[in-house]
Amino acid sequence: MKRSTLILATLLLAAASPASAQKLVPVKVQLKWFPQAQFAGFFVAQAKGYYKAEGLDVQFLPTGDQSPIQTVATGTADFGTTWITDLLTARQQGIPVVHIAQLFQKSGYTLVSLKSAGLKTPADFKGKRVGVWPSGNEYPAVALLKKYGLTTSLDSSVSNPSVQAVTYPFDPSIVFPDKVDLVSAMTYNEVYQIVGLGYPLDKLQIFHASDYGINLLEDLMFTTERTLANRNFKGSGMSGEDVAAKLVRATLKGWNYAVKNQKEAVQTVLVNCGNTCKGSGTRSSAASHQTWQMTEVAKLYNAGPTLKGRAGYLDPATYKANVTLLKSLGILKADPAPAAVTYKVWEKATGKK
Structure with missing residues (x-):
């Protein structure tokens, strides 16, 4: 009796394990443009299972008429990618978006x-x-x-x-x-x-x-103050800040792999980009266009803080220079609120200060 009970318990545990392992936290990410190698790190992180390893079920939303700022601000997406100018002008308009990680360290x-x-x-x-x-x-x-x-x-x-x-x-x-x-x-x-x-x-x-000297930063990751302050993100028992850190950690891992394994990354991108693989107006093949793109975005990622082992870090001096430039153009009327940028997510994601 004891032996059969033990066997039954073992079988029940084995049957239950896959289900419990699939209890991933759904996360929606709005990319700034159509699927292409510009977002290779995201696609690699998904294909390699880096998001699942963090307990996340990440869905990339297709580009539509709305900007990533609008999509994230309205709650249609939880996180997004955009450029620094978009983020700071949105803050100026009263939209509580927050910079959480800087992927490209140099303007393309x-x-x-x-x-x-x-x-x-x-x-x-x-x-x-x-x-x-x-x-x-x-x-x-x-x-x-x-x-x-x-x-x-x-x-x-x-x-x-x-x-x-x-x-x-x-x-x-x-x-x-x-x-x-x-x-x-x-x-x-x-x-x-x-x-x-x-x-x-x-x-x-x-x-x-x-x-x-015009280095207005481009692809970054952002979310809203509301998401970061959420103490129970989608009933996961985790805070929004913790989920954000998991997302950033897996994404940086995906980018680091993509940059070091560019041929493989291109193949992963080709699976995702479909009709946009060739790029409008080009006579080249989808593979050659994405190969070019992967080579070039790797240069934008592998610059500044990334070269010092701090991928995803927003360099304060560069950020200040961007703000000063945008103010000189009249695009920003004043310095952004301190809450426009948080380093807490990056610190949690990387274990660095």
Whole structure:
């Protein structure tokens, strides 16, 4: 009797274990753009089971008409990725979003022209047409132009701007090179799309904003004050801050793996990106486009604090420089509230101070 009871108990325990192991905390993450290697670390973390190892069931929400700020602020998503300018302007508008981890430590923003246009420095942009993106994505261009004393048609208070801004929806083939002299392009995406349009790199003049002191930080992780203050996140028994730390820890692990194993990471991305793998306007294959992108985003991740073993850390000096720059442009009216950034999540995630 005792032996049969023991066997029965063992069988019941074995049957129950998988179910209990599947009690993962559901977490929704809104990425800033369509699935691509820009988010390789997230996809690798999911594929490798890093999120599950932290007890999380992570779902990436598809990009829609709403920005990540709106999606997270309304509670449709728990966490999101965005750029520093988006986050700080949202705080200025009273939206209680909070920076929790900085993934890209260097700006990938560029302005691209044909070498035949003869532009050598940003000072040469006077009188030219510059293609910019809408919805706050024009700020790096505006900052670069202002540094060289140039005004744009985006400023309604200027009667005779020195640069004509042409807003376009992220596909350089729509405007370049016929309708603009320079076009906005991220190193990891639109630059390669321009190459795919039939303009090889040796025919292009690429102006990296970061080379001219315009290093407005891009891909970061954020959430809301409400989520961080939640003492029982979705009934998990864990605080929102603890869940955030688990999410950041697994994501950084995914990024570290992706950067060190780029070929494998690209294959993981290709499974997730579907029709967006090739990138709009490019003549290249999906694999070549994502391989280029993975190579370039690895450079943005492997910079600054990451090189000092502090991946995901927002360098206070860089943050201060970003705030100062945005204030000089009139984009920010005052310093952001201290609550706009928290280091508690990063410290919990990494065990570092």
